[in-house]
Amino acid sequence: xxxxxxxxxGTMGNGIAHVFAQSGFNVQLFDISEAxxxxxxxxxxxxxxxxxxxxxxxxxxxxAALDRLHTGTNLAKSVSHADLIxxxxxxxxxxxxxxxxxxxxxxxxxxxxxxxxxxxxxxxIAAQTSRPDKVIGMHFMNPVPVMKLVEIIRGxxxxxxxxNAVVEMSTSLGKVPVAxxxxxxxxxxxxxxxxxxxxxxxxxxxxxxxxxxxxxxKLGMAHPMGPLQLADFIGLDVxxxxxxxxxxxxxxxKYAPCPLLVNMVAAGKLGVKSSEGFxxxxxxxxxxxxxxxFN
Numbered sequence: 001x002x003x004x005x006x007x008x009x010g011t012m013g014n015g016i017a018h019v020f021a022q023s024g025f026n027v028q029l030f031d032i033s034e035a036x037x038x039x040x041x042x043x044x045x046x047x048x049x050x051x052x053x054x055x056x057x058x059x060x061x062x063x064a065a066l067d068r069l070h071t072g073t074n075l076a077k078s079v080s081h082a083d084l085i086x087x088x089x090x091x092x093x094x095x096x097x098x099x100x101x102x103x104x105x106x107x108x109x110x111x112x113x114x115x116x117x118x119x120x121x122x123x124x125i126a127a128q129t130s131r132p133d134k135v136i137g138m139h140f141m142n143p144v145p146v147m148k149l150v151e152i153i154r155g156x157x158x159x160x161x162x163x164n165a166v167v168e169m170s171t172s173l174g175k176v177p178v179a180x181x182x183x184x185x186x187x188x189x190x191x192x193x194x195x196x197x198x199x200x201x202x203x204x205x206x207x208x209x210x211x212x213x214x215x216x217x218k219l220g221m222a223h224p225m226g227p228l229q230l231a232d233f234i235g236l237d238v239x240x241x242x243x244x245x246x247x248x249x250x251x252x253x254k255y256a257p258c259p260l261l262v263n264m265v266a267a268g269k270l271g272v273k274s275s276e277g278f279x280x281x282x283x284x285x286x287x288x289x290x291x292x293x294f295n
Contacts, residue, residue, distance in 0.1 A: 015144025184249030232271030
């Protein structure tokens with residue numbers, strides 16, 4: 001596999017495109033928004049500059065990687081020669097289902113269709129196509145250029161050939177592929193999201209404040225950031241979406257999203273992306289002052 005198409009130029013998509021281009025692959029980054037593609041190229045350039053500053057990349061390496069990276073807003077053209085497609089669109093079941101129907105029609109017959117979904121069933125995504133044996137999950141971690149893990153999710157019909165090819169591909173990126181089966185939330189989010197949800201419940205019930213909860217988890221459990229700050233970083237809308245997938249897929253009330261999380265998303269308080277969540281980011285950095293409604 002030499003030609004890669006990444007669908008979606010957001011945080012995950014531009015990180016995935018960055019890593020593939022840096023690793024020597026020809027990459028086509030697709031998005032319906034030209035502005036999103038322009039922002040992605042700026043982000044990728046800045047992230048590569050950080051690697052240069054840390055002596056993990058040279059100026060020549062950066063230029064070569066960017067030369068291998070192309071963008072486009074025409075889906076048919078973007079996937080017409082792809083050997084592997086990595087979908088990194090919005091974490092919405094219907095959007096992904098409709099997208100995979102299109103990809104199945106437009107991509108070459110040999111092309112593997114993968115999804116960066118963090119919770120949605122690979123088997124159900126594969127069922128939208130005529131090539132379920134060539135559909136697989138590649139769940140990268142954020143920030144993609146830094147994090148080593150790729151959670152590889154095998155759908156019900158995913159073939160051994162597809163599995164082996166994607167594991168080998170992930171290894172060639174300098175990542176550590178770890179396989180799991182197709183159950184709601186897979187492994188990473190089935191464990192992580194209930195922890196975040198429980199932290200929000202603890203806040204909602206007045207057990208402790210935002211700073212106290214995050215500090216206890218950082219100092220007591222050696223977490224690099226507290227669960228509420230992490231939720232802001234992931235996006236509260238994404239956290240809510242994953243909790244809903246867990247709740248619906250596993251049918252257990254322990255996965256029901258906290259009412260505070262539901263209300264914050266409804267109010268547009270999505271975390272870093274909206275400049276306000278459990279913390280205030282309007283000044284460009286995490287503000288130590290938390291709104292009283294969360295105390």
